Amino acid sequence: xxxxxEKIRETMTPSIFEVxxxxxxxxxxxxxxxxxxxxxxxxxxxxxxxxxxxxxxxSRNMARAMVQNMLGLxxxxxxxxDMEDCSKEAVNMVCGNFLSRLDSxxxxxxxSPSFKEPGDLESGExxxxxxxxxxxxxxxxxxxxx
Amino acid sequence: xxxxxxxxxxSRSMRAVIKKTISMSGFKMDQCVEARNGREALxxxxxxxxxxxxSDINMPEMNGLELLEELKxxxxxxxxxxxxxSTEGSEKRIQDAYDLGARGFIKKPFLxxxxxxxxxxxxxxxxxxxxxxxxxxxxxxxx
Numbered sequence: 001x002x003x004x005x006e007k008i009r010e011t012m013t014p015s016i017f018e019v020x021x022x023x024x025x026x027x028x029x030x031x032x033x034x035x036x037x038x039x040x041x042x043x044x045x046x047x048x049x050x051x052x053x054x055x056x057x058x059s060r061n062m063a064r065a066m067v068q069n070m071l072g073l074x075x076x077x078x079x080x081x082d083m084e085d086c087s088k089e090a091v092n093m094v095c096g097n098f099l100s101r102l103d104s105x106x107x108x109x110x111x112s113p114s115f116k117e118p119g120d121l122e123s124g125e126x127x128x129x130x131x132x133x134x135x136x137x138x139x140x141x142x143x144x145x146x
Numbered sequence: 147x148x149x150x151x152x153x154x155x156x157s158r159s160m161r162a163v164i165k166k167t168i169s170m171s172g173f174k175m176d177q178c179v180e181a182r183n184g185r186e187a188l189x190x191x192x193x194x195x196x197x198x199x200x201s202d203i204n205m206p207e208m209n210g211l212e213l214l215e216e217l218k219x220x221x222x223x224x225x226x227x228x229x230x231x232s233t234e235g236s237e238k239r240i241q242d243a244y245d246l247g248a249r250g251f252i253k254k255p256f257l258x259x260x261x262x263x264x265x266x267x268x269x270x271x272x273x274x275x276x277x278x279x280x281x282x283x284x285x286x287x288x289x
Contacts, residue, residue, distance in 0.1 A: 022255035023163075071162050085159040092157075092204075093233050093254045100235020100253075107236045110204055112156075 008128045008143050012054075015097040016132065016141055019090060025069045026062075028132035028139065035131045035138050039063070041118045042087035044095045048108035050145055054095040056087065057118050057140035063087055065136035088113035094141070148176035149269065150194070154187040154201035154213065155180075155231075160254075164200060164231065164261065171262040184208030188216055191223055198269055203232040203239065211239075214246035227268045231256070 013030070020026045038057035045053040058066075063083040067073055070086055092113050099108045128143040151168065155161045161180050169175055179194060181187040183205040190196075199217075203210035210230055217223045229250040230243045240251050250264040 019255045022257055067159075071159060072166065082159065085157055089157045089159050096233025096235055096254065104235055104237050107238050110233070112204075112206060 004145060005125075005128045008145060009130065011101050012094075012098050012128065012141065012143055013130065015094050015101055016130070016139075019093045019097060020134075020139075023070055023093065024066045024086075024090070026065060026134050026136055028134050031131040031133050031138065033131070034129065035140060038118045038138070038140055040083070040087060040115065042084075042091040042113055042115050044091045044113045045111040046095055046099060046108045047111075048099070049103065049106050052143060052145040054091055054098065055119075055140075055142040055144075056091045056094065057142070058087055059137040059139075062134070062137035062139055066090065084115045088115050098143075147271075148174035149197040150177045151175055151179070152187060152190055152196040152199045153178060153180050154182075154184065154199065154205070154210065156182050156202065156205040160202070167258045167261050168265065171258060171265070173262065173265060184210060184213030184216065187213055191226075196226060198265065199226055199228040200231055200265075201228060203230060203234050203243070211242060211246060214243065214248060218247050229264055229268055231261075 017028060020028055037059070039060045040063060041055050041057045043053055043055040045051070063086065064078055066086045067078045067082040071082065073082060092110065095110060126145055130141045132139050132141070153161045153164050155164070165178050179190050179196065181190050184201070185208040187199065187201065201210040201213055210232065214228060217226065217228065224247060227249045228247065229252060230248045231252040231254060233254045234240070235253055243251055249268045252260055252264050
């Protein structure tokens with residue numbers, strides 16, 4: 001299980017970097033310490049040769065920066081709906097990118113992304129948790145393999 | 147010559163970013179209509195002619211592959227070049243899209259240059275807007 005989690009971490013990290021750099025122009029640095037003060041989360045589940053879910057945890061500042069950089073909106077022009085939409089699109093792209101890096105010969109089915117306040121920031125053997133910092137704030141990524 | 151585009155994606159943000167990317171690329175776009183899924187796309191196509199369709203795969207109600215199947219059944223609609231733009235990275239899903247008639251595939255996340263390149267390839271227009279005459283390979287953008 002520990003080896004699987006390490007493989008997930010190694011595969012997921014470049015996916016997160018690629019999505020945030022290409023779509024949101026945000027450059028992330030891995031954090032060595034765990035951070036728990038997030039304001040929102042977007043999640044998606046996947047099913048195929050392996051199943052599980054991916055959750056992205058975001059600070060409000062980070063979500064605003066994502067909207068600003070992706071859509072060119074600023075200040076009062078950024079709505080809660082924009083932040084939800086961008087966060088859901090981010091988790092969708094991160095999960096799709098991760099799965100194609102994991103095995104591009106296999107087909108995985110992805111659920112529709114969901115958005116809510118952060119739930120339990122659980123930990124355990126089947127959980128891979130990563131936190132990242134940037135000029136715009138922090139993000140956390142949790143991958144759960146079933 | 148300018149072109150009418152149909153962007154099909156359930157994410158409002160993604161539709162907006164695709165539209166923005168295309169207009170900034172210098173592509174001569176006349177009208178750009180949007181749909182949230184394949185069903186809405188077919189409704190749009192029943193009322194208006196478009197020159198290119200850009201469609202996501204994973205959408206509620208009718209997904210992008212089902213939309214391609216419907217287009218393939220119609221003698222007129224099947225002639226509209228369709229580009230699939232998706233987080234789907236599996237070789238099988240990409241091949242499925244091509245088998246159903248897609249002319250191009252762009253994987254999300256994408257760079258603006260990738261959309262521009264595929265769009266010009268599919269529609270058969272060069273950067274200069276001349277059919278079949280590519281007058282350079284400068285894919286850069288002036289943001």
